[in-house]
Every structure is written in structure tokens, then in C-alpha cells.
Amino acid sequence: MGAKGISITFLGGAETVTGSKTLVQTDKHQVMVDCGMFQGLKQLRTKNWSKFPKQESKIDHVILTHAHLDHSGYLPVLARNGFDGTIHCTPATKRLAQLILLDSAKIQEEDAQEANEGQWSSHKPAKPLYTVADVEKCLKQFVTHKYGEWVILNEEFKFVLHNSGHIAGSAWVELRVKEEKIVFSGDLGRSRPMLLYPAHRCEEADYLVIESTYGGRVHEDNDPKDDLETIINETLKRGGNVLIPAFAVERTQEILYILGELLVAHKIPKVPIYIDSPMAISATDIFMDFEFRRPISDEIMAVLNDHMKEVRSPSESKKTVASTEQKIVIAGSGMLSGGRMLHYFERHIGEANCSIVLTGYQAEGTRGRQLIMGMPELKFFGKYHKVLARIYRLRNLSAHADQKELLLWINRISKKPKRVFINHGERVNADTLRVRIQDQFGIPSEVAEEGKEYLI
Ligand SMILES: [Zn+2]
Structure with missing residues (x-):
């Protein structure tokens, strides 16, 4: 542990846009922000099947920023393997997560069955990562909170969710650990989303974990x-x-x-x-x-x-x-x-x-x-x-802020963070955003490395 006795470990969503999972721990408590599934390339997908690097039962809470699978899709596995804490999110995220996770489980069960019947799979027999029953079990652990409502988790941790303008119910997280304010952007939406209200402004942060899906790019402005x-x-x-x-x-x-x-x-x-x-x-x-x-x-x-x-x-x-x-x-x-x-x-x-x-x-x-x-x-x-x-x-x-919009969101933070971690982006996007943040704001920034424990 660092001077403050707090550490942040990226267990996914580091140099990739999938598998977002960030563990914040003190010597007494463990809270994870997001619990996503790896998707896309085979070498990423196989990570869903590796042994989870932490003891699932020691995690006290999961805070879910939004319902997308790359943020929620590992929850059924975590719960099956011993996580029995609470999953916190907004009411819309809960309804969407239920829909998305059940659909994902059903597809996986069907794919496994088809692969076994058609013998396309190289795994014999093919297995789903999780089943409908696993999803139903973890859904019982969900508890919902409105935007702007402080939630006290224990004597060291409390948090509040704010609209992030990415999808219905999506949030960025203001997490207070002891005296430190750690902000997780989750996925940030465009400055002017088509159907949603724009992301709430962040007022202050000691540490910022920011996504970088489009950290290296600016969206075109044609309609x-x-x-x-x-x-x-x-x-x-x-x-x-x-x-x-x-x-x-x-x-x-x-x-x-x-x-x-x-x-x-x-x-x-x-x-x-x-x-x-x-x-x-x-x-x-x-x-x-x-x-x-x-x-x-x-x-x-x-x-x-x-x-x-x-x-x-x-x-x-x-x-x-x-x-x-x-x-x-x-x-x-x-x-x-x-x-x-x-x-x-x-x-x-x-x-x-x-x-x-x-x-x-x-x-x-x-x-x-x-x-x-x-x-x-x-x-x-x-x-x-x-x-x-x-x-x-x-x-x-795109439902994601581009580089300009990510920088604008940071620019509007009155009390700037003293350190920034960049996650949820492919290497080139994360790295480009890192350089931009350092140049524009002079804040020490680093691209989050998977598995590395950062002491703060
Ligand atoms: Zn998303």
C-alpha cells in the first residue's frame, strides 16, 4: 500500500476497450468498479476463462457504471465464483443489465449447443461462459441508486453516481476512499448526445481514471x-x-x-x-x-x-x-x-x-x-x-466522447486531479490521450497496465 494505504489495480480494460474491471483496495476493503467481459479477439476472449487474479469472495462491492457487456458481462462469473457482495448501479442500468446479461447467457448457451452439434468448436464439449441461471443469481445482488445520491459502503468508502450521457442510465463514479476522491469516468458520451442529456460536470478529483475509446480521434462533424x-x-x-x-x-x-x-x-x-x-x-x-x-x-x-x-x-x-x-x-x-x-x-x-x-x-x-x-x-x-x-x-x-470532448470534460474540472490513469482504449488511443492530457494540463498521466497495482 502507498502513503494513503489505497491501491488501484486494473484487471481489464487496460490497453483494450473490453473487460473493464478496476479494483480499489485498502487493507480492510475491496471495491471493484465495473466487471466487464473481454470481447473481440480470441486472445482477449480466452481471458474470460482464466483464473480470476483476486479472491472473488473478498470483494465487498461492485459499482457498475453502465449495462454494456464490456462493463457488466463478467458479473455472473464473479458471483458464481464466490462474490456475494452488492452490485450498485442506477435503476435504468439494472433493467438494461438484466436484459443484456440474460440475452448474452442465452446466446452463449445456444452457441455452445450448436457448436457441439455441428462440431465447429475446437473445445470439446463447448461450454458457455455463464448460463441463464448464473445471471439470475447475480441479478439478486443488484441495488439501485439515483444520480446524485451518496451511498456509504463502509467506514472508508462512499460513492455517488452522475450522468455520463453514454447510454440510458450510464454513470461516472465519484468514489471517496478515506480522504481521497477518485473519479472513474466510465464511458463518457458525446458533448451533445442525440437522445440523452450530456454528461454531468466533474467538479474535483484527486485521481482520475478516464476512458480512451476515442482518445486518439476526433469525430467528423457531418450529420x-x-x-x-x-x-x-x-x-x-x-x-x-x-x-x-x-x-x-x-x-x-x-x-x-x-x-x-x-x-x-x-x-x-x-x-x-x-x-x-x-x-x-x-x-x-x-x-x-x-x-x-x-x-x-x-x-x-x-x-x-x-x-x-x-x-x-x-x-x-x-x-x-x-x-x-x-x-x-x-x-x-x-x-x-x-x-x-x-x-x-x-x-x-x-x-x-x-x-x-x-x-x-x-x-x-x-x-x-x-x-x-x-x-x-x-x-x-x-x-x-x-x-x-x-x-x-x-x-x-458514436456514443463515446472523442478526444476533444474527453479533454473538454477534464478541462471543466475545477480542482484538477494530481494523477490520471487512462483505461478502456486500444494502445494507440490511450497513449495519444495520455500525451494530450500531459501537454494541455500538465498532469502526470499513465496508460493503465493490466494486473499492475498502483499505489496512491
Ligand atoms: Zn459502454
Whole structure:
């Protein structure tokens, strides 16, 4: 332990955007911020299966910044392996985490079963990382708190959650350990999110742990609405379909909102919009329930009600895949690691008149990243498929602050931190942000190393 008797250990989300887990400990207590699953490249995914480097039962609490799997997806494993403390988050995060974790468990169980039947897997027998039963067990440990409400964990630790403007219910964490204020940015949203309110300002921090997903980049400022309008009109004119792989949470709602705006303004033809994802349908329902979002006009709601078609059951999905009508399809998964979108791909990816519109961050090793890289063939369902469809990317739809916005958020901190740790970003992004923070603010900054214990 350092002079203050506090240490911070990064157990994931260090030099990668996945697996976020940061342990803060004193000699008496252990509190973890986020408990994410590694995703993407195989060497990252296999880490989910390694022995956890700490004793799970010694962790007293987990504070969850938001529901995304790269922040929440290891919770069922942690709980199964002995963590019996409380998981703290906002009410919207709890509802979304339930949806996301159950879906993830179901996909894993199904994938394992299919792999065993089809014998694609190199592990015999293939196993899910966690099951629906594991998820149900850990969901009982969730306790919710509103933004701005101080929560006392013990005589050394207390915290408060503030809106981070990234997804519904997302938060940055102000953690007080003894006399030190450690701030965890979680994932920070854009300065002007499309549907949410912008991140709350941080007033002071002794130490700051900040994400760097786009630490090395500035988003373009063209309007995604204009790009989508052009893509949709050109594709429909060519007689093709528009396939939009999208994350069920946030991105689907943003795309729907844009489509609603385009329809209200008569900028695209009246075309059916299929949401082929029970999860995206539920996420949209949750989204509509909370007051954290900006109001949506009655006109947009009405036009979406007219054009949106919800596809829930697998048989309805099969029928929609087989139908010959021209359409826009929104389905998961956002990075194409699985999900119903692959069935639309099986039918349309070899058609030159079809368009595929990627709408979010595509991690290394995912099929989404391969499409962006211009791979001529894409492997799914155990074989290679020729990519003839046009591939587009709506970059500026990101739910993440870019470099400028991250620096702006730090700039607005009145009492600046004395040390900054940069996590949740691939090496080049994290390192670029590190240099920028040092240059602009003169604060000693370092890129968090996985497994290293930092004494403060
Ligand atoms: Zn996130």
C-alpha cells in the first residue's frame, strides 16, 4: 500500500476497450468498479476463462457504471465464483443489465449447443461462459441508486453516481476512499448526445481514471442523418435492402429516431422498418420509460408507429428474411459476432444492390471490423460468404466522447486531479490521450497496465 494505504489495480480494460474491471483496495476493503467481459479477439476472449487474479469472495462491492457487456458481462462469473457482495448501479442500468446479461447467457448457451452439434468448436464439449441461471443469481445482488445520491459502503468508502450521457442510465463514479476522491469516468458520451442529456460536470478529483475509446480521434462533424438519407435513397432505387446491424441498446433507438425524422420530413420513401430483435424491442421500451432522455415529438412517434414492424419470434424472423419486399432491417448484433442479422447476411451479403450500414464501434477481431477493412469474404455459420453488398459506416453516431470532448470534460474540472490513469482504449488511443492530457494540463498521466497495482 502507498502513503494513503489505497491501491488501484486494473484487471481489464487496460490497453483494450473490453473487460473493464478496476479494483480499489485498502487493507480492510475491496471495491471493484465495473466487471466487464473481454470481447473481440480470441486472445482477449480466452481471458474470460482464466483464473480470476483476486479472491472473488473478498470483494465487498461492485459499482457498475453502465449495462454494456464490456462493463457488466463478467458479473455472473464473479458471483458464481464466490462474490456475494452488492452490485450498485442506477435503476435504468439494472433493467438494461438484466436484459443484456440474460440475452448474452442465452446466446452463449445456444452457441455452445450448436457448436457441439455441428462440431465447429475446437473445445470439446463447448461450454458457455455463464448460463441463464448464473445471471439470475447475480441479478439478486443488484441495488439501485439515483444520480446524485451518496451511498456509504463502509467506514472508508462512499460513492455517488452522475450522468455520463453514454447510454440510458450510464454513470461516472465519484468514489471517496478515506480522504481521497477518485473519479472513474466510465464511458463518457458525446458533448451533445442525440437522445440523452450530456454528461454531468466533474467538479474535483484527486485521481482520475478516464476512458480512451476515442482518445486518439476526433469525430467528423457531418450529420449521420444526411448520410443515412443518401444511403437509403440510393439503395432503394437500386432495388436493394438496407441492413443496419445495431446494438440493441441506444444505437437502435438513435437509428429509429433518425429514420423518424427522415420520414416526417419526407426525405425517404415510406418503407417498412423491421426491428428484428426482441432485445432491441425491450430496450426501446425501457428507453421510453425513463426521464433521462430528451423529449421526442408526437409526429416522430406517430410516423414510427406506422412504419416500424417488430419481429419477435424466430419463425417471424425467418419469414422476414425470406420476404422479397424492399425494406430497412435493424438487427443485432452490432459488431456481427452473432445475432439474427447474420441470417439477413446469408441471403443478401452477396447482392451488389444491397447496403450494409455499420453504426458503432467495431472492436478488433469482430466481423464488423473485417467489413470495415474491406475483407472480400466474411466467415459465418461455418463457411465463407462473398461480400458484394456495399459497406457503409456511420461514424459520427458514436456514443463515446472523442478526444476533444474527453479533454473538454477534464478541462471543466475545477480542482484538477494530481494523477490520471487512462483505461478502456486500444494502445494507440490511450497513449495519444495520455500525451494530450500531459501537454494541455500538465498532469502526470499513465496508460493503465493490466494486473499492475498502483499505489496512491
Ligand atoms: Zn459502454
